Amino acid sequence: MSADGDEARLRGEETDVEGTAGKTGGMSGGSGGEASTVRDVAKRAGVSPSTVSRVLGGTYPVATATRAKVLKAMRELDYVVNAHARALGGSTNKTVAFVVDDVTGPFYAHIARGVEEQASAEGRLCMLCTTHGDPQRALGVVELMREQRADCVIVVGGAWEDKAYQDRMTHFAHALDRAGSRLGLVGRPPLGEGVPATVVEYDNEGGAFAMTTHLLSQGHRRIAYLGRVPLLSTSRERLQGFTSAHDMLGLSPYPRLIKDGVFSRSYGYQATRELLASKADFSAIFAATDMVAAGVLQALREGGVRVPEDVSVAGYDDIPVALDMYPQLTTVSVPHEELGRTAVRLALHRDELPDSQHQVLGTHIVVRGSTRRRGK
Amino acid sequence: MSADGDEARLRGEETDVEGTAGKTGGMSGGSGGEASTVRDVAKRAGVSPSTVSRVLGGTYPVATATRAKVLKAMRELDYVVNAHARALGGSTNKTVAFVVDDVTGPFYAHIARGVEEQASAEGRLCMLCTTHGDPQRALGVVELMREQRADCVIVVGGAWEDKAYQDRMTHFAHALDRAGSRLGLVGRPPLGEGVPATVVEYDNEGGAFAMTTHLLSQGHRRIAYLGRVPLLSTSRERLQGFTSAHDMLGLSPYPRLIKDGVFSRSYGYQATRELLASKADFSAIFAATDMVAAGVLQALREGGVRVPEDVSVAGYDDIPVALDMYPQLTTVSVPHEELGRTAVRLALHRDELPDSQHQVLGTHIVVRGSTRRRGK
DNA sequence: CTGAAAGCGCTAACAG
DNA sequence: CTGTTAGCGCTTTCAG
Numbered sequence: 001m002s003a004d005g006d007e008a009r010l011r012g013e014e015t016d017v018e019g020t021a022g023k024t025g026g027m028s029g030g031s032g033g034e035a036s037t038v039r040d041v042a043k044r045a046g047v048s049p050s051t052v053s054r055v056l057g058g059t060y061p062v063a064t065a066t067r068a069k070v071l072k073a074m075r076e077l078d079y080v081v082n083a084h085a086r087a088l089g090g091s092t093n094k095t096v097a098f099v100v101d102d103v104t105g106p107f108y109a110h111i112a113r114g115v116e117e118q119a120s121a122e123g124r125l126c127m128l129c130t131t132h133g134d135p136q137r138a139l140g141v142v143e144l145m146r147e148q149r150a151d152c153v154i155v156v157g158g159a160w161e162d163k164a165y166q167d168r169m170t171h172f173a174h175a176l177d178r179a180g181s182r183l184g185l186v187g188r189p190p191l192g193e194g195v196p197a198t199v200v201e202y203d204n205e206g207g208a209f210a211m212t213t214h215l216l217s218q219g220h221r222r223i224a225y226l227g228r229v230p231l232l233s234t235s236r237e238r239l240q241g242f243t244s245a246h247d248m249l250g251l252s253p254y255p256r257l258i259k260d261g262v263f264s265r266s267y268g269y270q271a272t273r274e275l276l277a278s279k280a281d282f283s284a285i286f287a288a289t290d291m292v293a294a295g296v297l298q299a300l301r302e303g304g305v306r307v308p309e310d311v312s313v314a315g316y317d318d319i320p321v322a323l324d325m326y327p328q329l330t331t332v333s334v335p336h337e338e339l340g341r342t343a344v345r346l347a348l349h350r351d352e353l354p355d356s357q358h359q360v361l362g363t364h365i366v367v368r369g370s371t372r373r374r375g376k
Numbered sequence: 377m378s379a380d381g382d383e384a385r386l387r388g389e390e391t392d393v394e395g396t397a398g399k400t401g402g403m404s405g406g407s408g409g410e411a412s413t414v415r416d417v418a419k420r421a422g423v424s425p426s427t428v429s430r431v432l433g434g435t436y437p438v439a440t441a442t443r444a445k446v447l448k449a450m451r452e453l454d455y456v457v458n459a460h461a462r463a464l465g466g467s468t469n470k471t472v473a474f475v476v477d478d479v480t481g482p483f484y485a486h487i488a489r490g491v492e493e494q495a496s497a498e499g500r501l502c503m504l505c506t507t508h509g510d511p512q513r514a515l516g517v518v519e520l521m522r523e524q525r526a527d528c529v530i531v532v533g534g535a536w537e538d539k540a541y542q543d544r545m546t547h548f549a550h551a552l553d554r555a556g557s558r559l560g561l562v563g564r565p566p567l568g569e570g571v572p573a574t575v576v577e578y579d580n581e582g583g584a585f586a587m588t589t590h591l592l593s594q595g596h597r598r599i600a601y602l603g604r605v606p607l608l609s610t611s612r613e614r615l616q617g618f619t620s621a622h623d624m625l626g627l628s629p630y631p632r633l634i635k636d637g638v639f640s641r642s643y644g645y646q647a648t649r650e651l652l653a654s655k656a657d658f659s660a661i662f663a664a665t666d667m668v669a670a671g672v673l674q675a676l677r678e679g680g681v682r683v684p685e686d687v688s689v690a691g692y693d694d695i696p697v698a699l700d701m702y703p704q705l706t707t708v709s710v711p712h713e714e715l716g717r718t719a720v721r722l723a724l725h726r727d728e729l730p731d732s733q734h735q736v737l738g739t740h741i742v743v744r745g746s747t748r749r750r751g752k
Numbered sequence: 753c754t755g756a757a758a759g760c761g762c763t764a765a766c767a768g
Numbered sequence: 769c770t771g772t773t774a775g776c777g778c779t780t781t782c783a784g
Binding site for chain 1: 410411454456457458459460461463464469474478479480482485486488489492493496501502503504505506519520522523524525547551554555641670673674696697699700701702703
């Protein structure tokens with residue numbers, strides 16, 4: 001555990017600033033001066049490199065006087081360890097990789113926060129990669145993280161139900177595992193039996209089922225579902241929940257009211273306009289995500305349709321914006337941060353913790369102002 | 377430019393999956409199997425390590441037949457370079473560090489996206505650190521990034537106007553510069569003359585000035601300003617714009633209507649409730665950020681105050697949520713992504729690009745439904 | 753407690 | 769075109 005030093009640094013300790021900066025302040029020519037190394041420090045302190053290394057690690061007994069000399073030399077030289085050299089030593093790398101579609105979505109942002117928090121709580125740095133919804137890029141990025149020898153690689157969302165993609169991902173899972181690392185999958189289904197990966201999901205289908213049941217129980221019968229993305233597991237599961245809820249009451253969804261499209265605000269806007277233009281008959285819209293719902297609300301407002309008087313609208317995700325919409329959005333709440341934290345925790349301690357293979361976190365619906373009993 | 381290989385990988389190429397995974401698939405015991413090295417590959421291909429290294433880099437002439445043998449061996453061994461060993465070689469490290477308060481804020485998220493995009497466009501990986509608004513932690517994190525030998529360290533927001541903090545940051549700027557790296561400051565003022573750092577700001581004061589002028593020109597005279605954070609430069613500049621706009625018309629702000637508080641939704645909510653409870657007289661509220669404005673709108677709505685009929689509300693940042701609020705928020709638009717992209721670009725190419733020291737991007741107000749002429 | 757020596761995995765001169 | 773030889777900066781035995 002050479003973490004001592006790092007953690008202190010995370011806390012921002014080290015009260016030394018003094019004239020050090022001035023010493024070399026003049027030569028701000030850039031790429032000129034080489035960074036100082038353990039050897040420089042050793043020389044200056046009149047000790048051996050190993051001793052310097054020992055005070056660095058803090059893990060080994062070093063005479064107080066010696067340690068002081070070394071620390072002084074480090075300060076004077078403005079020394080910082082070279083993380084790569086340290087990582088190369090084979091010992092520890094201390095990095096958590098985080099692969100996500102797009103940091104911009106509040107959905108991802110909150111998971112990212114959970115990941116980052118847990119990572120830094122465990123003394124790890126966090127590498128961030130985005131895939132912009134491109135499965136090819138996702139694969140490339142995971143490979144890159146493998147090169148970085150990250151302690152674990154957390155991949156969020158974007159579970160493409162494509163054979164080649166899944167095979168490739170499965171391959172990575174094994175490769176990472178072999179290297180003592182770990183693949184963590186958040187918000188997506190397991191890759192299969194025996195694949196060494198940590199999966200932290202939330203109940204997509206359950207949430208959609210609950211929401212649909214809620215709408216049906218409010219008397220809605222013609223419910224539009226916006227956001228069927230073929231080949232995306234999240235989408236499939238939510239739609240499944242939507243369908244099963246109908247089934248349970250001996251009803252079935254209207255195919256005409258199920259619209260394909262990506263999970264975006266503008267898609268929600270467009271799809272709703274089309275729905276309106278086609279004079280389709282519906283009393284509620286279930287948007288696959290809150291972002292889609294945002295577009296829906298705007299289109300309805302512009303179309304002069306009142307929410308929830310004329311049409312009820314529900315979303316999925318419960319991102320913070322849901323509170324800022326008008327009316328506030330009824331939606332399915334997902335424990336974003338916890339997903340991120342849990343994934344990192346389980347992936348890092350796969351051997352000590354139970355259930356580190358697969359965990360499903362619950363979801364629940366949150367009823368706000370955008371839905372109400374039909375015709376009330 | 378050994379980037380060839382990496383970039384291909386970013387594009388997710390490498391079509392090989394085959395039975396490779398199965399080869400060692402059984403031994404999924406974790407930390408067991410060591411990762412293979414250039415030497416293993418060399419041995420298997422019957423060549424020398426250097427040759428392997430050469431095909432890895434792609435930068436050197438290698439006989440087609442040899443290259444094929446090597447590639448085959450790599451595939452069979454499921455080899456991936458060790459980024460740390462490579463970085464240690466001194467050549468290139470290929471990382472951009474990104475330090476931010478909190479990924480969760482849409483404001484930061486968009487800058488993050490810009491940073492990430494530009495970084496990956498330049499073949500760099502992105503390290504993410506959050507500071508949770510703690511200047512001490514920010515300093516610690518920058519130090520950590522220095523250990524990582526990042527090509528550049530981009531710090532967003534949270535410019536504490538605290539002497540010790542600034543000295544320390546200045547020190548880092550020099551240290552990074554000395555190491556051939558670069559400190560990039562986004563959305564915060566320069567550290568001072570001659571400090572080697574790339575600063576990309578946006579016009580905080582100008583935006584606040586424009587917005588305030590707009591409100592005043594609409595007949596508002598008693599404007600509340602919510603979000604004066606002592607010691608935070610962003611806050612000071614916005615408040616300055618607010619004040620100057622008054623000055624220009626020979627007016628002055630009402631001290632009673634200027635409320636201190638952090639930039640958060642809940643602060644906006646609280647402050648507004650207090651304003652309402654104190655029966656203060658005002659016809660407009662200028663919130664220091666859109667998040668604050670979100671809280672303001674909610675409090676007003678709950679208090680039965682109509683927006684914009686009774687009170688006009690303006691924000692700052694133009695984050696996506698501004699469109700989802702009701703009424704849609706009049707605010708100051710900031711080019712978030714461009715800030716991020718520009719910072720990375722300038723920091724990475726400080727020597728080739730002009731004006732790589734300091735750049736101020738413009739802001740402009742966007743008038744939406746939350747403001748209108750007073751008493752209309 | 754401290755020093756000397758041997759790598760970690762890769763790249764980069766030099767010679768072939 | 770390809771093999772040999774040195775390190776990059778740090779940790780880590782193994783002897784003092």
